[in-house]
Amino acid sequence: MSILPDADTFKRLVDGSLRGPGPAAARTLLASLSLPYGLAMAGRNAAYDRGLLTATAAPVPVISVGNLTLGGTGKTPLVAWVVRMLVAGGHRPAVVSRGYGARRGERSDEAAELAVVLPGTMHVADRDRIRGARAAAAAGADVVVLDDGFQHRRLRRNLDIVAIDATDPFGCGRVFPRGLLREPVAGLARAGAVVLTRADAVDAARRADIRAALDRACAGRLPAAWMEADHRPVGLRSAAGDTQPLDLVRGRRVAAFAGIGNPSAFRATLESLGAEVVDFRAFADHHAYGERDAAVLADRAAAVRADLVATTLKDLVKMPRQRLGDVPLLAVEIALQAERGAAALAALVEEACGPPPDRRRNA
DSSP: OOOSOOHHHHHHHHTTOSOSHHHHHHHHHHHHHHHHHHHHHHHHHHHHHTTSSOOBOOSSOEEEEEESBSSOSOHHHHHHHHHHHHHHTTOOEEEEEOOTTOOTTSOOHHHHHHHHHSTTOEEEEOSSHHHHHHHHHHTTOSEEEEETOTTOTTBOOSEEEEEEETTSTTGGGSBTTTSSBSSOGGGGGGOSEEEEETGGGSOHHHHHHHHHHHHHHTTTOOOSOEEEEEEEEEEEEOTTSOEEOGGGGTTOEEEEEEOSSOHHHHHHHHHHTTOEEEEEEEOOTTOOOOHHHHHHHHHHHHHTTOSEEEEEHHHHTTSOOSEETTEEEEEEEEEEEEOTTHHHHHHHHHHHHOSOHHHHHHO
8 A cells, every 4th residue: 555645735734724743744845845946846847948958849749738736637638639630631630648657568557458448549658758759659659658758858849738627726835846737827928729628617706816816927928829628537447448338336335446637636526426425445556556455445336335446547547346245346437528729739739739641742
């Protein structure tokens, strides 16, 4: 079992919800650690902005999909949406990622999840993403979609798309580890487009407030391309690949678990589907499940007389089981549904990539 705190507990610590002398002392320590991290990030960005460090171009166009905060922004469904749009336009995209959390010889959890939702799409995982992009191009890709690439400035990109979670857009207002920001919000000024994810979780006035606050933080340089997107559950998937309708959880006793950046959002999704969540276990993001985890989860499900166990697709690919004990295990599959601003973003993607190879040859 991981000794790291789950994402919800860490968030409660850094946003001040956890009270008492212990959490207060922890926040003081985290603040002291965030100072050198923030200075290092600022210095690195300044070096790229002023040309002291230069990015390396890939043989093909690169579209980066990233975020400002640690996990949980709905980035993976956005990557899938961009890839599907490219395929529909006649391109041969490949996803390139760092492969964070992968054991030697195995795929990362994001790569395994994308393999389920994007069958047939090439995925290259390499800590050196310049090398990964070159490998993807050599294997026939005409566009690289760089997963989680906003802070990876060594690889030049044609378009930066940044996901901002409407339910927590500012990462507690502080840089990691005192907060959830990977870099200050002002960094959004170098993006080409912003996608407000989980937009349906807040009302129109709140969405407008978020956009205005981000623009102020960027000194009026927030990208004009702004898309709002909902994250909608589309079905229940088993480890064998079978799918079930979402109605299966309505009125049922559900035990759930998740090792993602925003586990509370997953619980809210289950409750919105009418599930009676009788047990919920949050693990650290990228948690590597073992036999002991499976046994504990099975015991918990039995103790609360759960009708089924629900998890995320990202977690199911790391625990590919049909059942936990005697209880069926199913993942809620989430897809991004573009709402406002989709046409503008699609036009930017098309401009960044240019026409697909077939259209170039026929021109």
